[in-house]
Amino acid sequence: MAKKIYAIKYGCDFKNNTEIRNIMVNTWAECLALVKGVKGAQYKSFESLKEAKEYLSEEKKLLKKGVDSYPMDCIHVYVDGSYNLQSEKFSYGMVAVRDDVIEYMENGEAEDNSQKQLRQIAGELMGAIKAVEYAKLIGERKLVIFHDYEGIYHHAIGTWERKDSSSKEYYDKINSYINKDNMEIIFVKTDSHSGDIYNEITDSYAKAAIRVALTDAVDKYLLTNTVKVKDDIVKEKLLSIIREKNYHKVICLGESL
Structure with missing residues (x-):
């Protein structure tokens, strides 16, 4: 099974109190830490880097x-x-x-x-x-x-x-x-x-x-x-x-x- 890539359009780094925009992470745990509890968080998982990049750029x-x-x-x-x-x-x-x-x-x-x-x-x-x-x-x-x-x-x-x-x-x-x-x-x-x-x-x-x-x-x-x-x-x-x-x-x- 292909390893998933998580693309985050909008999230929040609560540790540093900063807004997250258009980044990619490699694990669900990393993604969850940046989107959980964020109202209107936007994110999706993909099996290819190309699809993830297209999602972030659209x-x-x-x-x-x-x-x-x-x-x-x-x-x-x-x-x-x-x-x-x-x-x-x-x-x-x-x-x-x-x-x-x-x-x-x-x-x-x-x-x-x-x-x-x-x-x-x-x-x-x-x-x-x-x-x-x-x-x-x-x-x-x-x-x-x-x-x-x-x-x-x-x-x-x-x-x-x-x-x-x-x-x-x-x-x-x-x-x-x-x-x-x-x-x-x-x-x-x-x-x-x-x-x-x-x-x-x-x-x-x-x-x-x-x-x-x-x-x-x-x-x-x-x-x-x-x-x-x-x-x-x-x-x-x-x-x-x-x-x-x-x-x-x-x-x-x-x-x-």
């Missing part, structure tokens, strides 16, 4: 939908957040798509208004966490997250300062999925309210969770187009955010997937 890039290419062979998940001025609660929406078929929809609202100062941002971050949780639940190890809030990407890789509990928790959870569960996450930025139907559906579903007035973007799209869904469960969720006159534009594929 930088995640924020891709732009319509400009950059991204994987098509995995689940695509759209996330969004909303905020209700009256209740002072945020919500999230999450829509999972595979081969232009919506296979899952989920939304939810905050239990209280303790994070009202963040407005919809807390919901955006929660939606991204739910996206990764869903991918893991169905056995996927790679997913593309589409988002219109740029912080989804920057708070995940640590390029933005984390000043509140939501962004700190988000960073820790996302990096735990990446490092401990070997999840591969590709971030793709979409423009809000630009006509991207899945982004519009996600936006409306997030709003519906906290009873915020919906836009007519989804209904306008359905005037001349259809949307495919995996089953009746997803269909019912989609019907809840569109007008009855457009119900027939939602095509349910049943168990044919």
Whole structure:
């Protein structure tokens, strides 16, 4: 069995009270001493020096939908957040798509208004966490997250300062999925309210969770187009955010997937 090399992107040397960045060590004991107890520690083991060096040199890039290419062979998940001025609660929406078929929809609202100062941002971050949780639940190890809030990407890789509990928790959870569960996450930025139907559906579903007035973007799209869904469960969720006159534009594929 080949001897493993441990590459550490981010850790801490507690003995010298110094931050560790982009180093390689030869044993798990050495690696553990530099990553244990470090929030957001980033590290992986490899069987070749070449792979370890590539891991340390790679930088995640924020891709732009319509400009950059991204994987098509995995689940695509759209996330969004909303905020209700009256209740002072945020919500999230999450829509999972595979081969232009919506296979899952989920939304939810905050239990209280303790994070009202963040407005919809807390919901955006929660939606991204739910996206990764869903991918893991169905056995996927790679997913593309589409988002219109740029912080989804920057708070995940640590390029933005984390000043509140939501962004700190988000960073820790996302990096735990990446490092401990070997999840591969590709971030793709979409423009809000630009006509991207899945982004519009996600936006409306997030709003519906906290009873915020919906836009007519989804209904306008359905005037001349259809949307495919995996089953009746997803269909019912989609019907809840569109007008009855457009119900027939939602095509349910049943168990044919």
